[in-house]
Amino acid sequence: MTHLLSPITLAAWMTLGVLGVTPAVQAQVAGSSTTLQTQVTPSTEVAMGWSVKKTLLGKAVYNDAGAKVGKIEDLIIAPERNVSFVILGAGGFVGIGRHDVAIPVGQIQDRGGRLILPGASKDSLKALPTFTYVSDTRLRDQFLAQADKDIAEAKASLQDLEKKASTAATEAKARMDVQASALRDDIQSAETRLAEMRQATAVHWRDFEASVNAATLRLRKSIDKAVG
Known part of the structure; x- marks a missing residue:
């Protein structure tokens, strides 16, 4: 409660x-x-x-x-x-x-x-009952929404990268496959960290904030590489 x-x-x-x-x-x-x-x-x-x-x-x-x-x-x-x-x-x-x-x-x-x-x-x-500030719940909701957005963008980038790799020349395909593999791993890592936060009680969400931030940061870097 x-x-x-x-x-x-x-x-x-x-x-x-x-x-x-x-x-x-x-x-x-x-x-x-x-x-x-x-x-x-x-x-x-x-x-x-x-x-x-x-x-x-x-x-x-x-x-x-x-x-x-x-x-x-x-x-x-x-x-x-x-x-x-x-x-x-x-x-x-x-x-x-x-x-x-x-x-x-x-x-x-x-x-x-x-x-x-x-x-x-x-x-x-x-x-x-554990006390939490009303503003903390709003911040948590905003944080979760942003993380969900980052993951959705990464999945879209992965899908686009895999599509391009399927018709690319051998050398380009190999490079894209490596990028896709890294992006796929980062998506999984971000989803895992985010799931841990969601399973925790609302008052403890900040205990997971740093790990989710780190995972989504890696995710955005992988997106940049894939798009580049």
């Missing part, structure tokens, strides 16, 4: 140093007459909040037993909700390559400067 949120990352919010608190300001939007009405919050409440940059991002999280359960990779504010989530990278702890999970900020405790997630265990974290 894939857990999807439309994320608003906090790059622009880091200096606020507070979770679930809105700034006491009425801002004029550049190039617009619209004003932003925001809730007024006492500055002391802001000052007592957690700094995203200093306290959360990149920090290790532990369970009650003192075992490290992961690292905070991001902080998400759900639109129109007063609940924020930390994105906990728990892959190494649960024993798999990548497993990011969304944990409500309220479940994280600060105990003497150490971030604690009470009750966290390998089984409980592994059972949580």
Whole structure:
């Protein structure tokens, strides 16, 4: 199961140093007459909040037993909700390559400067749905579509090359046969790498991105040779 949120990352919010608190300001939007009405919050409440940059991002999280359960990779504010989530990278702890999970900020405790997630265990974290950004799925679809296009073009080039080789003179035919063989191997390699990516869960697609890229690059080079 894939857990999807439309994320608003906090790059622009880091200096606020507070979770679930809105700034006491009425801002004029550049190039617009619209004003932003925001809730007024006492500055002391802001000052007592957690700094995203200093306290959360990149920090290790532990369970009650003192075992490290992961690292905070991001902080998400759900639109129109007063609940924020930390994105906990728990892959190494649960024993798999990548497993990011969304944990409500309220479940994280600060105990003497150490971030604690009470009750966290390998089984409980592994059972949580994997978090992935909505934009990641769009990028994956675009990546797959481009790879499919490269393979289709290579197959068309191979078919054309084989047709030309069938009527070519002996020397030219030998050269074309070598090019066709290389192109055929590269097509098979690209299809294999792409199939591996498709069989993996959507959140792990980047683990296969480099190998598919390398295979399609070889494919395009083989097409260029064949066309040349």
